[in-house]
Amino acid sequence: MTHEDYKELLAAKALSALDAADARALNTHLEGCADCQSEMVELADTATLLAFQAEPLEPSTSLRERILASVRNEVRAEFRSDRVSPEVSQRDGNLLAFERPPRNIWSSLGSFGALAATFAFIALIIALAILWQKNRTTQSELARLKAEMKQTQAQLDYEHAMAELLTSPDGHMAKLAGTNVAPGAHAMLAYDKSGHAMLMAKGLPSAPEGMAYQLWYIKDNKKMPGKVFTPDAAGMGTLEDQIPAVARDAAVFAITLEPKGGVKVPTGSIYLLSSS
C-alpha cells in the first residue's frame, strides 16, 4: 500500500470502523508517519463530535458517589498493600517466629464454629442497624429529592428556553466574566433582535441582606438599568429582561451589587462584565 492508500483509511480508523487486516496495516504505518498521525488526530477530534448527536442525559445522582467510593477503595487497598509489605519484610528479616504447637483438628473446627457464629451475630446486628437507619432517613431523603426534582425541572425549563433563544436565527450570546471582586463568577446572556434577554450566572457570592445583583446595559458610556436578581445558595442566578432598543447592538453588559429594589444609576461594585 502507498502512503495515499493509508491516508484513505484514516477516517475509518477515527470511527473505529476498519476491518481487522486494514487496522493492523494502518497501525504499523502510523508508527512511522508524522503526516498521517497529524491527520489522524484531526479526524479523531471530528469523529468525537458525533457524540453531540446523542441526546445529552443525566445519569442517576448516586453514580457519582459510587465512582468516587470505588476510587477511594482502590486508594485504601493500595495504601494497605504499601503498609503491609515493610512490616512483613521487617518481621521476616528481624524476628524469629514462635513455633506454634500442632492443633487438634476438632478443636480448630470448634473455635472456627464459634468465630463464625460471632461474625454472623455481629453481621445481623449491623444489618438491623442499617435497616433501621435507612428507614429513618428514607422519608427525609424523599422530601429532599422531591424538592430537588422541582428545582431541577424549573432549571431545565429555563435552560431549554435559553437554548431556544440562543439558537434562534437572530439569537446572540454575550459572555460575562467575573471581575476581581468575584473572580470565580461567570455568566451568559442570550438575547434576540426583539430585545428578549435571558441571563444565567454562576459562581456569584451570596448577596448580603437587603442587597441584590442588578443587570446593566451600557452603550456609549450610558448605563441603562436592567432587572435585579438574587442568586441561590450555589451562587447561580437567572433573570429574564427586555434590553432597551438603543442597547441591542454592540452594548456592554455588566452586573453590580445594589440595594434590593434596584437603582437607576449604578452605585455598587461590578461583579460581572462582558467584553465590548
Added chain:
Amino acid sequence: MGLQLESAEGSDVELLHAVAGGDEAALARLYDAYRVILFGLLVRILNSREEAEDILQDVFIQVWRRAKDYDEKRGRPFTWLVTLARSRAIDRLRQLGARQRLATGAAQEHTETVSDALTDTIRVAQRETVRQALAELPEEQRNTLVLAYFEGLTQSEIAAKLNAPLGTIKTRMRSGLIKLRALLGKQLENFG
C-alpha cells in the same frame, strides 16, 4: 457566535494531570463536566440506562487508573474521554449481541434530559451546531457515519447491512468525515 465550553481544554489537561497524581476532587470535576454528554452517548449506543451507567462507572475508574497514560499530543482530553467511553460501549454492545440493537428507543422513554445550567446550555448550542453540520452532509454519507459511530459497525458490516459495495462505503465514510471537519472548521477548537 463562539461556542466555548465552560470547562476549557487547558484546564481539562490540568485536571487529568491532577487525577494522575491521585487527586480525587479533580476526577469529580471531570465527571461533573462530562457525565451528561458521555451518558447520553452511552445510552444512545446501548439503549439501556442501566448498561450505560455500568460503562460510565467503568470509564471513570479507568480514567482514575490511566490518567497518567494520557498524552495531550495525541488528542484533546474530550477526545480521549469520548473515545474511551465509546470503545467500552461498543465492546459491551458486541457482547450483548443484536438483541440490544433491536431495542431502539426503549431507553429513551425513561430518560430525563439534562440540567446543569450554563455548561449544558452551551452544549445544547454545540449539539445544534453539530446537527446542522451533519444535516448538510448527503444522506448516504451521514448514515454511514452514524452506523459506524453509534452501532460500532465496521465498513464491511455497513456494506452488508446497506447492501452496497465495500468501496462505496469506504468513499462515503472518508468523504463524510472530511466534509464534517470542513463544515465545523474553526469551531472545532471550541469544543472541549
